[in-house]
Amino acid sequence: MAEQAADTDAGPAARQASSSRAADAGWRWADGYDPQRTRREIVDSALYLFERNGFDRTSLTQIVSRASLTKGAFYHHFKSKEDLLWQIQNEYLDRQIELAQGILAGDSDPVEQLRALIRLSLAGIATYRAHVAIFYQERRHLTGERLRSVTEKRDILENMFRDVVRRGIEAGVFRGELNERIATYGIIGMCASAFQWFKPEGDFGVDELADQFCELILVGLLTE
The missing domain is CATH 1.10.357.10 (Tetracycline Repressor, domain 2)
Structure with a gap:
């Protein structure tokens, strides 16, 4: 149920909170947080999973895990799955x-x-x-x-x-x-x-x- 809630459109408060957490993704790159690269990693992860498993059978957790990112980083770029x-x-x-x-x-x-x-x-x-x-x-x-x-x-x-x-x-x-x-x-x-x-x-x-x-x-x- 928690996973399903995470996949719905986030409200303004949630999006604001997620923006402050977006830098969680920065640990992946020694040269600092890169928004464009983060967005690309999320998209590429979703492309891989959606094509192979389908939209319904792909969770938000799987998307961010495959990209080695956080849900905070996801919600900084996208409202929902x-x-x-x-x-x-x-x-x-x-x-x-x-x-x-x-x-x-x-x-x-x-x-x-x-x-x-x-x-x-x-x-x-x-x-x-x-x-x-x-x-x-x-x-x-x-x-x-x-x-x-x-x-x-x-x-x-x-x-x-x-x-x-x-x-x-x-x-x-x-x-x-x-x-x-x-x-x-x-x-x-x-x-x-x-x-x-x-x-x-x-x-x-x-x-x-x-x-x-x-x-x-x-x-x-x-x-x-």
């Missing part, structure tokens, strides 16, 4: 949105833009594999405003793909009989499923994977 999950989701989604916006601001050719978006999705899986796994497996644990904000960001990425597909159909380079929404769901679903089996250290790298996916997807889209 759900808040940590939310910020993990944001770390991945914000980076993908930023890079996707750069793609769409460049080459206006929908074929090349779609290739680039597919490569971005697969590179994201290679770089943020644990984030992606947790995004698809554990985001159901988000509630309220946190769930709404993550859903909005997911929709932003989806709409970027959909806009490229729509422009390709309008330009006559993608088949006109295709439904842009169904095509978009198919592309995103195909890319997303790769996190279940793709290993960057395996027999082929992310570039080869992206080339193969682009060929498979564009065969179904292109008019010629």
